[in-house]
Amino acid sequence: MNKNRKLFLITFFTITLFTLSCAGNLERIVIHGRGPVYELTVPISHLRLLIPQNRFFIDEHDNDNPRYFQFSNKNKPQIIISGWFENENNYPGIKKLWSDDLEDWPRSFLPEPQNIFFSKIGIWEVVTYDLPISEGTNSHIRAQYVKKGTWIDLHLSITSKKSISENQKILSDVLQRIQIEEKH
Secondary structure (H helix, E strand, O other): OOHHHHHHHHHHHHHHHHHHHHHHHHOOOEEEEEOOEEEEEOOOOOEEEEEEOOOOEEOOOOOOOOOEEEEEOOOOOOEEEEEEEEEHHHOOOHHHHHHHHHHHHHHHOOOOOEEEEEEEEOOEEEEEEEEOOOOOEEEEEEEEEEEOOEEEEEEEEEEEOOOHHHHHHHHHHHHHHOEEEEOO
């Protein structure tokens, strides 16, 4: 192989690897503290998610999705917020998403969800549900937001000795404090 061809191939592969590396970073979640909030975004997204920093801390997690995040409040009752950013074309709609979750439920070894309701909370399309536990209540909100090519999927949960309605109110209040901004 002549010297120019070798140089061309080396340059081509170097540029290709660099481009692939940069493209991967464009799809990875970025989290920054910004005053009273954590700002979450994926560089290729047109949206930012803002989570109150004074109540929540970033949790370490074992998830291979580069757009996944998890926060908790470290208090009692503990509230966990997790989720991810996806392309809006992947969003099947909340009823289909829930149906798919239920199909996979037996593999999670969790008890069957109860008190399942579909509604809207502010800008979020949600399904609320509870899981039976031996003491107290375990309540959840799956919240969906789709705009500007981005689908944000949030999962809020709380376990406490409070009633189901009190838990759902706490989660609803937290969800309403989470904001979304468009990038300019």
